[in-house]
Amino acid sequence: MNTQILPGSTLGMLGGGQLGRMFTSAAQIMGYKVVVLDPDPQSPAGVIADQHICAAYDDEKALDDMAKLCAAITTEFENIPAQTLAFLEQKTIVHPSSKALASTQNRNVEKNFIASLGIQTAPFFAIRQQQDIAEAEKVIGFPAILKVATFGYDGKGQIPCKTIEDVYAGFEALGEKECVLEQRIDLDKEISVVLARSQTGTIINFPVAENIHVNGILHTTSVPTSVHAEQAQKAIQMANDIAKGLGYVGTMAVEFFVSQSGEIIANEIAPRPHNSGHYTLDACHTSQFEQQVRMLCGLPAGDCDLITPVVMVNLLGDVWGNSQPHWETLLSETNIKLHLYGKQEARPGRKMGHFNVLAETVDQAMQQADTCFENLKAD
Known part of the structure; x- marks a missing residue:
């Protein structure tokens, strides 16, 4: 109902x-x-x-x-x-339901769920005790990455592994908590799909976003992407299948790898609005947050169409240094929209805000975004 x-x-x-x-x-x-x-x-x-x-x-x-x-x-x-x-x-x-949330809180559970839908993931193996590592070596190639199964985000709780010895050392360094060992993908791009699914099962998709991460944390998101239309459509279909499989209601995102050979590989589910969807605040008719309200309240979805090419840039606490960033760098540009989150203390790696650069092309937006980001940093 x-x-x-x-x-x-x-x-x-x-x-x-x-x-x-x-x-x-x-x-x-x-x-x-x-x-x-x-x-x-x-x-x-x-x-x-x-x-x-x-x-x-x-x-x-x-x-x-x-x-x-x-x-x-x-x-x-x-x-x-x-x-x-x-x-x-x-x-x-x-919304979302406790059942939907439970399927996304543990990386091993999440990856098994995605695989059960016939959607490709990176090869992975659950590491729950030290003895599992020897078995993992039989199925996971190197380089790989060891991740804690729960509470890991923005690169936290992740250790790159070049050899099986690195896995043993990493498992110990992570306190021998449940982990997942993932084989690294020969990566071309990272993309994400943000969608909204209603209580009646109707799904509407925002444009596919292309993401660049630095030290495991999202740095920029650009839309439209440089991926081929058929790749974008495949990612959208996969994300929609995941939302349907979860019985999900609300706004959610799925992150994907695009391999050098063009494969679309599901990485992670975010059962909520997503950092890579912040561009929607200024570049789409409806933001991902208005969409979240609409889905929760049983209202029709808003228009997701892109109004203008856009690049979103994350602002971490690192940008502050020992003083305030040079906000005039952004605020003097009429096509840049600044969003700060009202956090009391700027710390390295902490998401403090973002800005969206709106331009005629993604290339123009990215060039301006890079320049402004460098000029923004506090002395």
């Missing part, structure tokens, strides 16, 4: 970081009130929400209070405990 929730109602957001902040802003612009639950009293979403419940994600009294206030609840990131969503599902509308 598709239940429409209209402006004036209260929506809930589990998680108070920048994704929660941008959802909150989109929802408030559309006339909704927003309650954010996050344990950080200075969380970026909490400080702009209509109400901030400052509590742990497993605090049942706080969750009960939230459920009473909210017509529907969604999540900011995939590491919200699935049992938290299961608890809330007994009391109010929750």
Whole structure:
């Protein structure tokens, strides 16, 4: 059943970081009130929400209070405990579901799920104990990368491995927690598909984005991409199949590798709006965050079409140095849109904001983005 929730109602957001902040802003612009639950009293979403419940994600009294206030609840990131969503599902509308979230919280579970749909992944092997490593060597070629199975993001909990000895050392360095060993792809490009799936199963896709990572963290996203149309369409179909397989409702993203031989290989599922979808805030008719509101509230999806070529550049705490960046570098350019996340402290590797460069071509946007990024850095 598709239940429409209209402006004036209260929506809930589990998680108070920048994704929660941008959802909150989109929802408030559309006339909704927003309650954010996050344990950080200075969380970026909490400080702009209509109400901030400052509590742990497993605090049942706080969750009960939230459920009473909210017509529907969604999540900011995939590491919200699935049992938290299961608890809330007994009391109010929750999207994505606890079942969908549980399928994406562990890399081994996620990759097995993707493979079960007949979608190609990089060769992988679960490492749960030291004895598994000898078996992994039989099926995984090198170079490879060892990743913790849970709570790893933005390059954290990942160790490149050139030999089997590196895997033994890496497993020990990661505290012998459950890991996945992935064979490295002969990489040409990295792309992502951001989509929205409704309660009735209708899917609408944003344009495929091309991504460049630095030290495991997304640096730039450009749209349109340089991938062939048939490759882009294959990635879209794979992402849609994943969303359908999850029974997913909301905005989500799937990251893909494009190999040198042109294969499209699924990498990771993000059951939420995604960093590579931030370009939609300025370059599409509807942003990924408005789309998240629409899906949660049972409303028709907004138009996803691209208005202009765009390059998004992440701003990490490294850009701050010991002072504020040279904001005038960006703000003096009429085709650049700056988004800062309201975080109190700039730390190396911490996502503090982003900017979108809008131009007639991606090449023009990228050239300007690179120049402005270099000139932006604090002295």
